[in-house]
Amino acid sequence: MTDKHTKKPHYIHRMSYSAQEKLVGVFVIAALAILFSLFTINASNLHLFEDYIHVELHVKNAEDIALDTPVRISGIQVGRVDRIEITPKHMVSIRVKVFSSYASMLRTDSKPNIRLSLLGRSSIEFTAGNPDYPELESGTVLIVDEPLSIDDLMAQLTPVLANIEQSIADFSAIVAAINPNEISQLVTNVNGITHDLHNLTSAINNGEGTLGMLIHDQAFALNMHQTLTNLESAIATAELRMQDLGPVITGLQPTVTELGNAAPHISELFHETVIMLSKVNSTLTSLEPDVQQLPELMTRVNILTEQANRLLNRMSQSWILSSGKNTAEQQVELVPHD
Numbered sequence: 215m216t217d218k219h220t221k222k223p224h225y226i227h228r229m230s231y232s233a234q235e236k237l238v239g240v241f242v243i244a245a246l247a248i249l250f251s252l253f254t255i256n257a258s259n260l261h262l263f264e265d266y267i268h269v270e271l272h273v274k275n276a277e278d279i280a281l282d283t284p285v286r287i288s289g290i291q292v293g294r295v296d297r298i299e300i301t302p303k304h305m306v307s308i309r310v311k312v313f314s315s316y317a318s319m320l321r322t323d324s325k326p327n328i329r330l331s332l333l334g335r336s337s338i339e340f341t342a343g344n345p346d347y348p349e350l351e352s353g354t355v356l357i358v359d360e361p362l363s364i365d366d367l368m369a370q371l372t373p374v375l376a377n378i379e380q381s382i383a384d385f386s387a388i389v390a391a392i393n394p395n396e397i398s399q400l401v402t403n404v405n406g407i408t409h410d411l412h413n414l415t416s417a418i419n420n421g422e423g424t425l426g427m428l429i430h431d432q433a434f435a436l437n438m439h440q441t442l443t444n445l446e447s448a449i450a451t452a453e454l455r456m457q458d459l460g461p462v463i464t465g466l467q468p469t470v471t472e473l474g475n476a477a478p479h480i481s482e483l484f485h486e487t488v489i490m491l492s493k494v495n496s497t498l499t500s501l502e503p504d505v506q507q508l509p510e511l512m513t514r515v516n517i518l519t520e521q522a523n524r525l526l527n528r529m530s531q532s533w534i535l536s537s538g539k540n541t542a543e544q545q546v547e548l549v550p551h552d
Contacts, residue, residue, distance in 0.1 A: 266293060266311040267352035271326055271338070274360050276306040278336040279328065286311045287324075287340045295338065308358075310338060321347040326363040421540035 276298065285293040293312040301307050312320060321343020330336045343350075362370075417423055421430035428435050 226310050226339040241299045265314040266319075267314065267350070268296075269310050269312060269320070269326075269350060270353065270355045271358050272301065272305045272310065272355060273328065273358040274305060276308060276328070277361075278330055279306075279308060279338070284335070284337045285312060285340070286337055287312075287316060289339075290316070290339075290343050292319070308338070318349060319343065320350040321345070322350060323347050324350065326356050326358050328358060330361055414426065 279295065279298065279299065281295055284291045285295065293310055293316070295308055296311050297307075297309040301310075319342050320340060323341075324343040325341045327339050327341075328336065329339050348442040418426040418429065419426055428438060455542045
């Protein structure tokens, strides 16, 4: 009796030998198809079956240039170096091949240049030519200006690296000089400012304060708008008044001009006024003795006047040679002077 738990053999062992051969053949053909597809794609990308032209470059120093060094035009790889030789004049001859699909970019005004790189791969770059000029023919020889060497590039980079190093040292010194307690206090202050700003925005959102009322209270906003309108009207009225005062100011300009012209003579007039006042003062000083005697003189005149009045009264009372008519009492009175 066969055991129910006996494992069945794998299906590949149950296939016939010819079926196994067919399955292996399918896998091999599929692998070959994939490999051929990849080769075709890479061949199109690598321009394996594309025509090209040769351009020969002569340079004194071909540092870091080797076979398969890329050739670029406007940053696009258009070919590669395929030969390096030394000419009889001890120049380095570099032959590059440029794919025909890009050959139209090379014109008689195109200039080659060797680009050295410290980090990546060096390359040969052509400038794109003017379409109005003829195309470069295959085998054309061009002279390349001597490029900077790696040592020259390093010499140019040395000051930059020194500045970077100094900047890093300065930054490290600044970081070392920072007091952690000051940083903590700064963070505390920033937190306090943030808290205050939060309270301020909360108060504004709740309609508190002038700004909050201006945003949330329509009546207050309307009053503020009315106040600003009145202020604007007052300013406009003031401008009109200033325009009305324009003719008055213009009329005062001649007076101001005359005052300005008289200004140089003010000192002279002031000097003459001082002299005149000095003369008046001298005159008053000379008259002072006479003025002091006037009260005594006036007193004597008054006494004489009173005596004359008494004498006239007596004469009128004893007059005997008057006419026959009743004697009239005639009195002549002299008024004393103060």
